[in-house]
Amino acid sequence: MCQTPILQYIGRFPPDVQERLNALRVSILSAAPTAVEKISYGIPTFYVDGNLVHFAAYKHHIGFYPGASGVEHFKSELSGYKLSKGTVQFPLDEPLPLELVQRITAFRLMENSARKAAAPCRGVLDKDI
Secondary structure, three states, X not given: OOOOHHHHHHOOOOHHHXXXXXXXXXXXXXXXXXXXXXXXXXXEEEEXXXXXXXXXXXXXXXXXXXXXXHHHHOOOOOOOOEEEOOEEEEEOOOOOOHHHXXXXXXXXXXXXXXXXXXXXXXXXXXXXO
16 A cells, blocks of 8 residues: 555554544545645645645644634534634544535535636736737
């Protein structure tokens, strides 16, 4: 099996945490199968037309980073978790909301695609139009 940087990151944790991180990774990729997996800011990052989501493991929780828009859009469904502007904390002693993670990832994918489609052409001078 290919050891991607994200799989190497996951491999640093105890088996029970690895299982949770792998489930999170699979959920994200099911919503964004073309996402490029990389390490950015020292944590697993999924990228399509910009950063989609990130995650990271900590002593008592998994941080999920869908950005401010992802948290805001799903705020009512995330109300049972500790939140900040662009972060959700999933406690290690509770089931992961994998279906919700998929929907948040799909929402972020839609946002990135819309932003890309709305972006003006780059490198075109006004006089060329």
